[in-house]
Amino acid sequence: MPQFPNILCEVLTVLFQPINKNYHEFIIERDKDRCINCQVCVRQCSYEAHYWDDNRQKVMHDNSKCIGCHRCEALCPTAALTIRRTPSEFRPNANWRPVFLQNIYKQADTGGVLLAGMGSPVDIPVYWDRLLLDASQVTNPSIDPLREPMELRTYLGTKPDRLKLLENGQEPPSLQTEIAPQIKLDTPIMFAAMSFGAINFNLHRAMARAATELKTAYNTGEGGLHRSLFKYGKHTIVQVASGRFGVHRDYLNAGCGIEIKIGQGAKPGIGGHLPGEKINDKVSETRMIPIGSDAISPAPHHDIYSIEDLLQLIFALKEASEYRVPVSVKIAAVHNVAAIASGVVRAGADIITVDGMRGGTGAAPAMIRDNVGIPIELALAAVDQRLRDEGIRHKASVVAAGGIRCAADVVKAIALGADAVYIGTATLLAVGCTLCGRCYTGKCPWGIATNDPRLSKRQNPDVASRKLVNLVNAWSHEIQEMLGGMGLNSIESLRGNRDKLRGIGLSDTELDILGVKHAGR
Amino acid sequence: MKRVYPNREYCIGCHLCELACITAHSESGDLIIAYTQEREAAGLSPCKKIFQKGSECVAISCRHCDDPSCVAACISGALHKDPETGETVYDRGKCVGCWSCLMACPYGAIRRHPVESKIVKCDLCRGREEGPACVQACPNQALKYEDRDE
Structure with a gap:
């Protein structure tokens, strides 16, 4: 068998390819002493970057096909693989950064809109990193959550203007005010809306089970709810989006809450398009559309062109669910988010979800994802402040979403005014996602954003639900520790308590919007 | 008794169980040596085999x-x-x-x-402290070593 030098193999694999294929992002390094040619990488790579070369009788790879998901590296039994950024660099240019060059080459080849998956990777300020938390010293005692009670329970829904109690001397006072329906959460962390179709059934089942075990909630996303998951309904928020996929009476009554999705942080003002290849039998019966047909969510709800229209849908859904569950409205964080939120609350929403621009997506035009919207921290602070100023903050709970990365982000979000948060990207990371950002191809090597039966079974719901439960439990413990350190024994005492935050390295305008003092003050 | 139970639904066909098997039954106890040398020299081969058809696969052993x-x-x-x-x-x-x-x-x-x-x-990796090697290696917990006689 003739042995070609390795460099020649690389050249051979790019012959007949468009010339800019050579500007690929990653290289696969294979340690020849460790590689045993067992082909585990070949079977794992859904992009066919690794392949069995019959001529050479060994495993070879094509760097230009590597998307940097690290699946091969993770499963290689001899640790022979390392995925690296390609060391080849364009001439440094602060203005024309490599991403712009590569995008232009791509579009010159395809003539198409640039698609992107997951949250925006662009360098927009992350205010969580510029906010610092307080702790108790001397003048007020800190609390040890391992020894003393620490309350994370959260109720989402509209709260009464005032409580009326009936008191008659002998007996304990009884509550006269009728309390509107609430979603009861044991921890203020929920699994964000990711539709069945965009992610597969195994993960929906895992989220449903994990939310049930954690006594929190997960959101179905806009793809409906498979009937076999109705049994987890007490911990399920069902979503109604512009495509109205899978929306029927049983669906609306299956969950503990209903969410109207107006917008998504990753792509405000843009609808959705789930390609027909992803619509298999189960997705088809859940979404109530034919197998193989594209699922198109229009950019607007075609029956909502004003706050008054939104009011009608909110109350239509309340009627349909007989006023048993709260109705949430999810909006993307855009420039006038505070005024919009005020209108949404006045329209009768019991919960308002604000999704920041760093939120994830299965597919969005890259230009939209990376340039439209505002960060969740500023949006959240603005919404909370506006609702307070107008005296309607109690009429709706505020849920923050889009870019919550750790327990400290949760604590900071709640201190900025959120009642609870949604975690989406973190949820997927917990089950293996490496943010390769190719969700829209349907070839997710981690078995997440794919309905290909060979790939989707890479997510064993038993394993996935355990990981999700572990993640939320870990964060909840950390939240308790941080609360205890601040001398608080209940998440309620932190809510909107911006005195527990200080900004670092922020301008006066930013501090003003966030409603926090600078560190040192 | 405790047996190795494969789960067809979540077997991803990676063949890591086979590699774990030959490592556990090799002289060297080293995957690289077992696979590249002992396999050819001594005919070392796994006690279990992945059967695959389309998207379905399952690891079969005694x-x-x-x-x-x-x-x-x-x-x-x-x-x-x-x-x-x-x-x-x-x-x-x-x-x-x-x-x-x-x-x-x-x-x-x-x-x-x-x-x-x-x-x-398959001898259930007799004497192996961590139990059968294939079960330990399965990245998707599609192999379970448990007693289902009840």
């Missing part, structure tokens, strides 16, 4: 049946049922390589040794 056909079929007494552990035990010294057990096994879980007139069959 089921250690309660009433094993292979034991009944064995002409030399090389296979017997251990009354205490319940395992179907293979005595390599007694095996004459007649392949009667291969014919009898309803699961196709017994395989011919690639170079010798012997068979290759």
Whole structure:
């Protein structure tokens, strides 16, 4: 068998390819002493970057096909693989950064809109990193959550203007005010809306089970709810989006809450398009559309062109669910988010979800994802402040979403005014996602954003639900520790308590919007 | 008794169980040496095999049946049922390589040794502290080592 030098193999694999294929992002390094040619990488790579070369009788790879998901590296039994950024660099240019060059080459080849998956990777300020938390010293005692009670329970829904109690001397006072329906959460962390179709059934089942075990909630996303998951309904928020996929009476009554999705942080003002290849039998019966047909969510709800229209849908859904569950409205964080939120609350929403621009997506035009919207921290602070100023903050709970990365982000979000948060990207990371950002191809090597039966079974719901439960439990413990350190024994005492935050390295305008003092003050 | 149970629904066909198997049954205990040297020199081969058709796959190994056909079929007494552990035990010294057990096994879980007139069959990694190597290696928990006799 003739042995070609390795460099020649690389050249051979790019012959007949468009010339800019050579500007690929990653290289696969294979340690020849460790590689045993067992082909585990070949079977794992859904992009066919690794392949069995019959001529050479060994495993070879094509760097230009590597998307940097690290699946091969993770499963290689001899640790022979390392995925690296390609060391080849364009001439440094602060203005024309490599991403712009590569995008232009791509579009010159395809003539198409640039698609992107997951949250925006662009360098927009992350205010969580510029906010610092307080702790108790001397003048007020800190609390040890391992020894003393620490309350994370959260109720989402509209709260009464005032409580009326009936008191008659002998007996304990009884509550006269009728309390509107609430979603009861044991921890203020929920699994964000990711539709069945965009992610597969195994993960929906895992989220449903994990939310049930954690006594929190997960959101179905806009793809409906498979009937076999109705049994987890007490911990399920069902979503109604512009495509109205899978929306029927049983669906609306299956969950503990209903969410109207107006917008998504990753792509405000843009609808959705789930390609027909992803619509298999189960997705088809859940979404109530034919197998193989594209699922198109229009950019607007075609029956909502004003706050008054939104009011009608909110109350239509309340009627349909007989006023048993709260109705949430999810909006993307855009420039006038505070005024919009005020209108949404006045329209009768019991919960308002604000999704920041760093939120994830299965597919969005890259230009939209990376340039439209505002960060969740500023949006959240603005919404909370506006609702307070107008005296309607109690009429709706505020849920923050889009870019919550750790327990400290949760604590900071709640201190900025959120009642609870949604975690989406973190949820997927917990089950293996490496943010390769190719969700829209349907070839997710981690078995997440794919309905290909060979790939989707890479997510064993038993394993996935355990990981999700572990993640939320870990964060909840950390939240308790941080609360205890601040001398608080209940998440309620932190809510909107911006005195527990200080900004670092922020301008006066930013501090003003966030409603926090600078560190040192 | 505790057995290795494959879960067809979540077997991803990565073949890591086979690699774990040959490592656990190798002289060197080192995957790289076992796979690149012992496999060729000594005919080291895994006791289990992934069967795949389309998107379906499953890792098959000896089921250690309660009433094993292979034991009944064995002409030399090389296979017997251990009354205490319940395992179907293979005595390599007694095996004459007649392949009667291969014919009898309803699961196709017994395989011919690639170079010798012997068979290759799962021994549940007897004596291995962490239990069967394949179960430990499975990245998707599609193999379970548990007692389901109840």
